[in-house]
Amino acid sequence: MQLGPLDKNSLSSGSEDETILVWDTRTTGRTAIHTLRGHRGRITSLLLSGAHLYSGAADGDLREWDWVTGEAVHAHRGANAGAAAEGGITALAGTRAAVVSAGSEGAVRAWRRLEPLADVDL
Numbered sequence: 001m002q003l004g005p006l007d008k009n010s011l012s013s014g015s016e017d018e019t020i021l022v023w024d025t026r027t028t029g030r031t032a033i034h035t036l037r038g039h040r041g042r043i044t045s046l047l048l049s050g051a052h053l054y055s056g057a058a059d060g061d062l063r064e065w066d067w068v069t070g071e072a073v074h075a076h077r078g079a080n081a082g083a084a085a086e087g088g089i090t091a092l093a094g095t096r097a098a099v100v101s102a103g104s105e106g107a108v109r110a111w112r113r114l115e116p117l118a119d120v121d122l
Helices: none
Strands: 012-015 019-024 033-038 042-048 052-057 061-068 071-076 089-094 099-103 107-112 115-121
Touching: 012 042, 012 052, 019 042, 019 052, 042 089, 052 089
Parallel strands: none
Antiparallel strands: 012 019, 019 033, 042 052, 052 061, 061 071, 089 099, 099 107, 107 115
């Protein structure tokens, strides 16, 4: 779960059903303003940075979203060369310039807009 960084009125949550929901905290309704789909495994980590939401999942994918519009910006599939994490993303951290992902296989990777910057095997 992540609170929106800009207006503090947005909240995002990831779930076992492979979706991410973006909520407006000013409303009392139980309907999300965006439902983000694309992962093939449960959502394990979220990071809000500027206007972007980054999501990691058990499928090893690292995805970038525009959390204001709900549009997908970029996806890095775990099955491809330079995978985000072969066993799934376990944690995300970062700034507006870079994102760091940690995988269950022990690798830590730094990304600039989801382009690999560095790999560290632990």
